[in-house]
Every structure is written in structure tokens, then in C-alpha cells.
Amino acid sequence: xxxxxxxxxxxxxxxxxxxxxxxxxxxxxxxxxxxxxxxxxxxxxxxxxxxxxxxxxxxxxxxxxxxxxxxxxxxxxxxxxxxxxxxxxxxxxxxxxxxxxxxxxxxxxxxxxxxxxxxxxxxxxxxxxxxxxxxxxxxxxxxxxxxxxxxxxxxxxxxxxxxxxxxxxxxxxxxxxxxxxxxxxxxxxxxxxxxxxxxxxxxxxxxxxxxxxxxxxxxxxxxxxxxxxxxxxxxxxxxxxxxxxxxxxxxxxxxxxxxxxxxxxxxxxxxxxxxxxxxxxxxxxxxxxxxxxxxxxxxxxxxx
Amino acid sequence: xxxxxxxxxxxxxxxxxxxxxxxxxxxxxxxxxxxxxxxxxxxxxxxxxxxxxxxxxxxxxxxxxxxxxxxxxxxxxxxxxxxxxxxxxxxxxxxxxxxxxxxxxxxxxxxxxxxxxxxxxxxxxxxxxxxxxxxxxxxxxxxxxxxxxxxxxxxxxxxxxxxxxxxxxxxxxxxxxxxxxxxxxxxxxxxxxxxxxxxxxxxxxxxxxxxxxxxxxxxxxxxxxxxxxxxxxxxxxxxxxxxxxxxxxxxxxxxxxxxxxxxxxxxxxxxxxxxxxxxxxxxxxxxxxxxxxxxxxxxxxxxxxxxxxxxxxxxxxxxxxxxxxxxxxxxxxxxxxxxxxxxxxxxxxxxxxxxxxxxxxxxxxxxxxxxxxxxxxxxxxxxxxxxxxxxxxxxxxxxxxxxxxxxxxxxxxxxxxxxxxxxxxxxxxxxxxxxxxxxxxxxxxxxxxxxxxxxxxxxxxxxxxxxxxxxxxxxxxxxxxxxxxxxxxxxxxxxxxxxxxxxxxxxxxxxxxxxxxxxxxxxxxxxxxxxxxxxxxxxxxxxxxxxxxxxxxxxx
Numbered sequence: 001x002x003x004x005x006x007x008x009x010x011x012x013x014x015x016x017x018x019x020x021x022x023x024x025x026x027x028x029x030x031x032x033x034x035x036x037x038x039x040x041x042x043x044x045x046x047x048x049x050x051x052x053x054x055x056x057x058x059x060x061x062x063x064x065x066x067x068x069x070x071x072x073x074x075x076x077x078x079x080x081x082x083x084x085x086x087x088x089x090x091x092x093x094x095x096x097x098x099x100x101x102x103x104x105x106x107x108x109x110x111x112x113x114x115x116x117x118x119x120x121x122x123x124x125x126x127x128x129x130x131x132x133x134x135x136x137x138x139x140x141x142x143x144x145x146x147x148x149x150x151x152x153x154x155x156x157x158x159x160x161x162x163x164x165x166x167x168x169x170x171x172x173x174x175x176x177x178x179x180x181x182x183x184x185x186x187x188x189x190x191x192x193x194x195x196x197x198x199x200x201x202x203x204x205x206x207x208x209x210x211x212x213x214x215x216x217x218x219x220x221x222x223x224x225x226x227x228x229x230x231x232x233x234x235x236x237x238x239x240x241x242x243x244x245x246x247x248x249x250x251x252x253x254x255x256x257x258x259x260x261x262x263x264x265x266x267x268x269x270x271x272x273x274x275x276x277x278x279x280x281x282x283x284x285x286x287x288x289x290x291x292x293x294x295x296x297x298x299x300x301x302x303x304x
Numbered sequence: 305x306x307x308x309x310x311x312x313x314x315x316x317x318x319x320x321x322x323x324x325x326x327x328x329x330x331x332x333x334x335x336x337x338x339x340x341x342x343x344x345x346x347x348x349x350x351x352x353x354x355x356x357x358x359x360x361x362x363x364x365x366x367x368x369x370x371x372x373x374x375x376x377x378x379x380x381x382x383x384x385x386x387x388x389x390x391x392x393x394x395x396x397x398x399x400x401x402x403x404x405x406x407x408x409x410x411x412x413x414x415x416x417x418x419x420x421x422x423x424x425x426x427x428x429x430x431x432x433x434x435x436x437x438x439x440x441x442x443x444x445x446x447x448x449x450x451x452x453x454x455x456x457x458x459x460x461x462x463x464x465x466x467x468x469x470x471x472x473x474x475x476x477x478x479x480x481x482x483x484x485x486x487x488x489x490x491x492x493x494x495x496x497x498x499x500x501x502x503x504x505x506x507x508x509x510x511x512x513x514x515x516x517x518x519x520x521x522x523x524x525x526x527x528x529x530x531x532x533x534x535x536x537x538x539x540x541x542x543x544x545x546x547x548x549x550x551x552x553x554x555x556x557x558x559x560x561x562x563x564x565x566x567x568x569x570x571x572x573x574x575x576x577x578x579x580x581x582x583x584x585x586x587x588x589x590x591x592x593x594x595x596x597x598x599x600x601x602x603x604x605x606x607x608x609x610x611x612x613x614x615x616x617x618x619x620x621x622x623x624x625x626x627x628x629x630x631x632x633x634x635x636x637x638x639x640x641x642x643x644x645x646x647x648x649x650x651x652x653x654x655x656x657x658x659x660x661x662x663x664x665x666x667x668x669x670x671x672x673x674x675x676x677x678x679x680x681x682x683x684x685x686x687x688x689x690x691x692x693x694x695x696x697x698x699x700x701x702x703x704x705x706x707x708x709x710x711x712x713x714x715x716x717x718x719x720x721x722x723x724x725x726x727x728x729x730x731x732x733x734x735x736x737x738x739x740x741x742x743x744x745x746x747x748x749x750x751x752x753x754x755x756x757x758x759x760x761x762x763x764x765x766x767x768x769x770x771x772x773x774x775x776x777x778x779x780x781x782x783x784x785x786x787x788x789x790x791x792x793x794x795x796x797x798x799x800x801x802x803x804x805x806x807x808x809x810x811x812x813x814x815x816x817x818x819x820x821x822x823x824x825x826x827x828x829x830x831x832x833x834x835x836x837x838x839x840x841x842x843x844x845x846x847x848x849x850x851x852x853x854x855x856x857x858x859x860x
Contacts, residue, residue, distance in 0.1 A: 074495075084727065084728055084729045084782075111498060112498075112501070120779070120780055120813065121727065121728065121780075121782075121809075122333070122698055122699060122727035122729075122730065124333055124334055124513070124698065125333065125334075125698075125727055125728075125729045125730065128334060129729060142505055142509070143509075144509075144512070145512055147512075148482065148483070148486065148515075150482075150483050150486045150487065151486055151490075170490045171490075174490065174495065187779070188775035188778040188779055188788055188795060189773050189774060189775040189776075189778075189779070189795065190773070207776065207813075207815030208815065210766065210772060210773065210774035210776055210815050211766055211772060211774070211815055211816075212772075214773065215772070215773035215774070216773065242784050244779050245779055245780065245781065245782070246784075247784065248784070281773075
């Protein structure tokens with residue numbers, strides 16, 4: 001079973017490489033999961049520190065940001081900045097976490113760091129109240145509100161079971177490195193929102209996903225094609241009720257999870273919200289398509 | 305000396321027009337302006353009177369701004385019209401641009417009294433509704449008539465033109481610029497040249513903030529009104545100011561007290577240049593006499609006199625200043641009749657009898673007012689349709705009403721969630737309303753200012769009707785008013801009407817198009833209740849504690 005699993009993954013990687021060639025060089029450069037070593041995926045779980053230190057510890061446990069960001073790279077960070085909510089309400093990614101990731105990318109030699117989201121609430125309000133705009137700009141990033149359709153390009157998803165094409169944000173497509181930076185929250189439609197659900201924020205016509213045959217499958221399809229180089233899950237605070245916007249009950253695990261395998265990070269993240277990974281439709285489907293590991297006993301957890 | 309005075313006047317005109325434009329343009333969400341953006345509207349004594357009479361209280365923010373204008377007029381006559389009024393300046397500029405000189409004074413239509421009749425009719429529409437009071441009025445409805453001041457007040461008219469016509473055009477161009485720079489910014493060329501990307505970044509960021517597509521229905525009606533005012537300049541320069549403007553009439557009447565006079569010396573050669581130059585036809589065929597209530601103190605006559613025979617003096621000069629209004633009693637009565645009609649007729653349009661009241665009243669299901677709006681009867685009377693609230697709304701959600709509230713509500717602001725929602729942290733519309741038709745409100749108060757109620761149409765909702773995984777409305781709701789009902793393992797949205805304030809975020813986010821599956825209706829409008837009473841209703845609903853995805857267990 002395991003062997004089968006790996007060979008399928010290898011096959012899909014080759015398919016992805018072929019796809020890359022089809023789209024022209026650099027088009028999918030930021031979505032490259034192939035850096036991962038063979039064997040069980042490793043995720044780093046940092047706890048009992050300040051938010052900035054949590055990020056440092058988690059990223060260092062994976063070998064440091066230099067593993068992911070090369071000098072001269074353009075980095076795109078996708079936090080969750082969708083809601084006009086304060087950081088204490090745990091609806092958006094923690095601004096200190098965002099700022100620290102920006103600093104680490106800068107320190108690793110990134111030419112430009114962009115922090116982008118397509119807010120659902122009024123973008124100016126969401127960026128301001130979440131504290132992300134100020135924190136990211138102070139750390140040296142360019143904050144982008146992707147709120148016009150011209151900032152998106154149509155992309156085919158040849159491997160998609162339900163999602164065959166999507167209008168994807170251009171900065172996301174063109175970055176050398178994509179870092180997915182979600183916050184762990186419960187969610188009305190999909191039970192939880194973690195890494196792969198956070199990527200819905202780089203899609204213009206996301207409303208269609210709800211109307212499609214399966215929202216969970218759309219999320220998994222998208223995650224299968226667009227695999228960020230690094231997923232850093234902010235669980236400094238978690239939203240436990242009335243997600244994704246709240247206000248609701250806020251948990252304080254005080255944890256940051258980082259990993260190359262997006263499914264493994266999501267699977268661990270689900271447990272922080274008191275769910276089993278296999279109870280979450282889109283995690284199950286992402287695992288089934290072979291893009292990552294969701295079985296907790298096969299994920300190597302480095303606690304730091 | 306004489307020319308310098310005209311130059312000074314022109315500089316003043318341009319400065320005040322610039323101030324008007326800047327105040328109009330600057331106000332935005334998260335941008336604080338030290339001077340109230342509605343300053344020009346507040347300074348308009350007609351709006352001040354209308355606003356205070358129709359809401360039956362003293363609004364000091366209006367009083368403090370309007371008094372200087374009245375004092376100015378008492379001292380210097382219609383200097384406001386000549387030196388300050390942005391409407392007058394706009395007309396001057398456009399007439400200059402198109403070379404409109406009007407017809408010769410002898411041929412120009414003599415309609416200068418019309419503005420006084422208009423003023424009389426409008427004042428009647430302000431005062432009569434306020435004078436009538438009944439038991440029912442004391443509670444819910446405060447007035448029974450309709451102030452028609454909005455129709456012809458120059459400040460309201462110009463602000464409305466700027467808001468509904470000029471602003472969308474400007475935003476169309478910034479939008480185009482934004483599209484262009486976005487396309488260039490994503491080109492390979494820019495990606496290859498780091499310095500270029502660096503240089504473009506601030507422009508992109510700036511345009512990204514400024515360039516918001518703005519669209520207003522009915523903009524064309526406002527445009528036609530303004531265009532008609534300009535077009536009348538073909539008959540006589542500043543046709544609007546000399547014949548129609550009710551504010552000009554009021555200030556002319558007040559300005560009778562001014563001691564300023566034009567003096568024409570014996571040097572006058574009767575060349576008639578001043579007569580031809582006068583923008584408002586205040587100088588009749590005899591240069592030695594002029595109408596005091598018409599003169600806007602622009603001093604063009606002083607500037608053009610080839611022999612410098614005209615000067616400005618105080619006290620008795622030999623020049624004859626005619627201060628008579630020359631109104632006809634029969635015409636005044638006719639004007640009063642028109643005023644009553646203007647007040648009553650919009651109220652008896654396609655009305656329907658509400659079960660709860662004996663009066664016929666149009667009430668549309670989509671008549672959703674901005675937060676803080678006064679009860680409907682009082683609101684339509686106080687609102688001067690200046691469009692400031694629509695202009696500042698960051699979501700472009702406030703639109704001029706067309707049929708939603710009947711004729712009496714024409715061009716008043718309504719929330720149209722299909723265009724945009726009422727953004728939860730925004731309180732701008734309440735802060736720019738000159739007459740407090742929209743009372744100022746806080747973000748906290750918005751959770752119990754009930755504009756309406758959202759209702760799920762289960763035959764359209766893809767969660768209810770076709771078992772789709774969709775709870776976008778529940779996600780978007782700022783007030784946890786939408787919860788999910790678990791049926792056959794799938795969540796379906798349900799609205800709690802005690803928590804729903806009708807902000808329309810759900811309707812605007814609903815992916816079902818074109819007819820959304822969740823819609824806000826005026827059903828839950830609680831403006832007739834005080835804010836305290838509305839807060840009590842919200843408290844009954846308790847703290848937000850539901851939401852399907854409870855921690856640790858599957859929803860349901």
C-alpha cells in the first residue's frame with residue numbers, strides 16, 4: 001500500500017513537471033513540493049514562545065528559510081486577511097506571524113516579498129483591522145489587495161476531478177516561492193479551514209466552487225495542482241465556533257506548525273481544532289489524490 | 305485698482321471651488337478630514353432651515369456654518385453668489401469654456417422674480433409639514449409633508465451632480481489607469497527589470513486604493529438637471545443665478561440690509577459696457593440705476609468701465625439702488641399653490657394602504673435605509689439628496705432610490721446589497737449627512753440598528769434546493785445572525801431575525817446569480833424605535849453562541 005502510494009506520487013510529480021513545461025518556465029515555479037525527501041513527511045510544531053519565536057523555531061526545524069527562499073527570489077505570502085476583525089478574534093492570520101515570515105524571507109535574500117489576499121469584507125477594513133497591512137509593511141513586504149479581475153489569469157487544471165479551470169491570482173502564479181500562511185479555524189461549509197482552504201483566497205471565481213458538484217473536491221483539486229513550497233499554520237489563536245468569521249470562542253494553543261507537505265500540516269491542524277483529519281472532506285480527498293499524507297501515525301512531528 | 309478687485313474675486317471663486325472639490329473628494333473610509341466634508345451644505349441657510357424645521361430641533365453644526373453666510377450677506381449683499389458659491393463658479397467656468405455670452409440684455413427673458421416665487425413655494429414646503437401635528441405624528445411619523453428644498457437648492461444640486469455624475473466618471477478613468485498599470489505590472493518585461501517593478505509598486509498600491517469602480521443608477525437624471533441649468537446660459541449668462549436659484553433669492557433679500565453701493569460718477573459716457581457685462585442683468589438700460597437684490601458684487605462692471613466711472617461706496621451715493629422685490633400678490637398665491645402640490649402630490653402616488661395605519665403609504669420591500677436613518681416620514685423630509693452618503697460609501701452600496709419609496713423618496717439613499725453591502729466597521733454615511741437625516745452612529749450601535757432582515761429563498765438556495773456545500777452567507781455574516789441547520793449531513797442556512805440587521809453582506813456574497821438566494825427586505829426595519837429599544841431587542845437574542853461547527857464534534 002505504502003509503496004503503491006509513493007509510486008503514484010512519483011507519477012503525479014512527473015505529470016506536474018510535464019504540466020510545468022506546458023505552461024512555460026517559471027509559471028508554476030512557486031508551487032514546487034518536489035524538494036521533499038523520500039520517506040514520511042516531516043512537520044515542525046513550535047510551542048510555548050512568542051508568535052515571532054514560534055515562526056523562527058518552526059522554520060528552523062525544517063532547515064531554515066534558506067531551504068525555501070533563494071537570494072533574488074520573489075516570494076508571495078498568502079495569509080488569511082479576509083475579514084474586518086481584530087487579531088484577538090482569531091479570524092485572520094496573526095499579524096506578528098505574518099511579519100516574522102516576511103522578515104525571514106527578507107533575511108534569506110528575497111528580492112521582493114508580497115503579502116496578498118482577496119478579502120471578503122471590505123479590503124481596506126480587513127487589512128487594517130487584522131493588523132496585517134501595518135505589520136507586513138513594517139517588515140518590508142508589499143501588501144496587495146487582489147480585488148480586481150485583471151489581477152487574475154485563467155489556469156486550466158488538467159488533473160482536476162471537479163475543478164477544471166480557475167482564475168488564479170497573477171502574483172501567486174508568478175512568484176518564485178509561495179508560502180501559504182493560514183490560521184486554524186472552524187468553518188461552516190468545510191468544518192475546518194486550514195492550508196488548502198486558505199488557497200481559495202487566490203481564486204477570483206471562488207463562488208462557483210460552492211455551486212460545483214463538490215466544494216471539498218474543488219479544494220483538493222486546487223491543492224493538488226498548486227502546492228506551496230511551504231505551509232506555515234498559525235495556531236497561536238484558533239477560532240473554535242462561528243467560523244470562519246466569528247466572533248466566536250477563541251482557543252489559545254499557542255502553536256505554529258510548518259511543513260512542506262500541505263496535507264500533513266492540515267491533518268495536524270485539524271487535531272488542534274479537535275477534529276480527526278479523516279472527518280474533513282477536503283483533507284481526505286487531498287490525501288486520496290496523493291499529494292500528501294494525512295495519517296497522523298505516518299507524519300514525523302518535530303516538537304520544538 | 306478696479307481690475308485687481310475682479311482678479312481677487314476670481315481667485316476667491318476658484319479657491320472656494322477647489323475647497324469644494326477637495327472636501328468632496330477627500331472623505332473616504334479610514335481617511336480623516338479636519339474640516340467636515342459637508343461644510344458647503346451646512347453653510348447653506350436654506351438647508352439649515354429645512355433640516356432643523358423638518359426634524360424639529362436645533363442642529364448646531366448647521367447653525368454655526370450658516371450664520372457666517374447670513375452675516376456676510378447682511379454686510380455685503382449677495383457676495384456669496386459672486387465670490388463663494390461653487391455652483392456659480394461652475395456656471396461661470398463652463399460658460400467661459402463654451403463661450404456662452406447669453407443674449408443681449410434687452411432680449412434676455414425677464415424672469416428675475418421667478419426665483420422669489422420658487423423660494424416662497426419651497427419655504428412653504430418646509431414650514432407647512434412642520435406646522436401640522438397629530439397624535440400619530442408624535443410617535444412614528446413626525447411630519448406629514450415633504451420638503452421640496454432638495455429639488456432646487458444649489459448646494460444640494462451641485463453636490464448631487466458631483467456625487468452621482470462626476471465621481472463615477474473620475475473613477476472610471478482611475479479604474480482604466482489601474483487596469484493598464486496592472487497589465488503592465490504583470491508583464492515579463494517588468495518582472496525582468498527589478499528597478500521598474502520597484503518604481504511601479506507605489507503607483508500600483510496607490511491606484512489599488514483609489515481606483516474603485518463606482519456606479520450610480522439615475523446618474524443620468526442628475527446630469528440632465530445640471531446640463532439644463534448650464535444650457536439656459538444660452539438665453540442669459542448665469543440664467544440659474546438670476547432667475548431660478550432660491551438661495552440667491554434668499555441672500556438677495558437678506559442683502560437688502562447691506563450698506564454697499566455702486567456709485568457711478570459724472571464721467572460715465574453711457575457706453576453700456578457695464579450693462580452688457582453684468583452677469584445677472586442687475587443694471588438696467590440706465591447705468592445710473594441698478595437692482596440691489598440682483599447684484600452679486602462681482603465687480604465686473606467696475607473692471608470693464610473704460611473711464612473708471614464706477615466705484616464702490618457705502619452710504620448714500622447718487623446712484624440709484626433699487627431694492628424692491630416687485631413681487632405680485634397673485635403670483636405669490638400661485639407659488640403657494642405649487643408649493644402645496646409639490647408637498648402633497650408625491651405622497652399620493654401609487655400608494656397602498658398599510659394595515660397598521662390609516663394613511664395610504666407606499667412602502668417598498670427593498671426600501672432599505674442606511675444605518676442611523678431617521679424614521680421614514682422624517683427621513684424623506686430631512687434628506688436634501690445631496691448624495692454625500694452615496695459618495696462616501698466604500699462599497700458603493702448606497703444608491704439613489706427610484707421607485708422603492710414612492711415619488712417622495714426619489715433620489716434618497718437606499719442600500720442595494722446586490723451592488724455592495726454595508727461594511728460592518730464603516731460609519732461614514734452618518735458622519736457626512738448635513739441635515740442629520742442619517743444620524744451619526746458608532747460601529748457598536750450598528751449591531752442593533754435594524755435596516756431590514758435577510759431571508760433565505762429556499763427554492764433558490766443551493767444548499768437547501770440542491771444539497772450543495774454552501775454556507776457563504778453564514779461565513780460572511782458580521783453578526784452571527786446566520787446559522788446552519790443540519791439536514792442529511794449537510795448544513796443549510798437559517799437566519800435569526802433578532803440578530804440580523806439587514807446589512808446585506810450575505811446577499812452581496814451569495815454565489816447564486818443573478819437573483820440571489822438570500823435577500824434583505826425592509827421587513828425588519830426598526831427605525832421607528834429608539835436606539836435604546838432596538839438595543840433591547842438585540843440583547844434578547846443573547847450572546848452569539850451558535851454556529852454549526854462546534855469544537856470537537858461534527859456540526860449538528
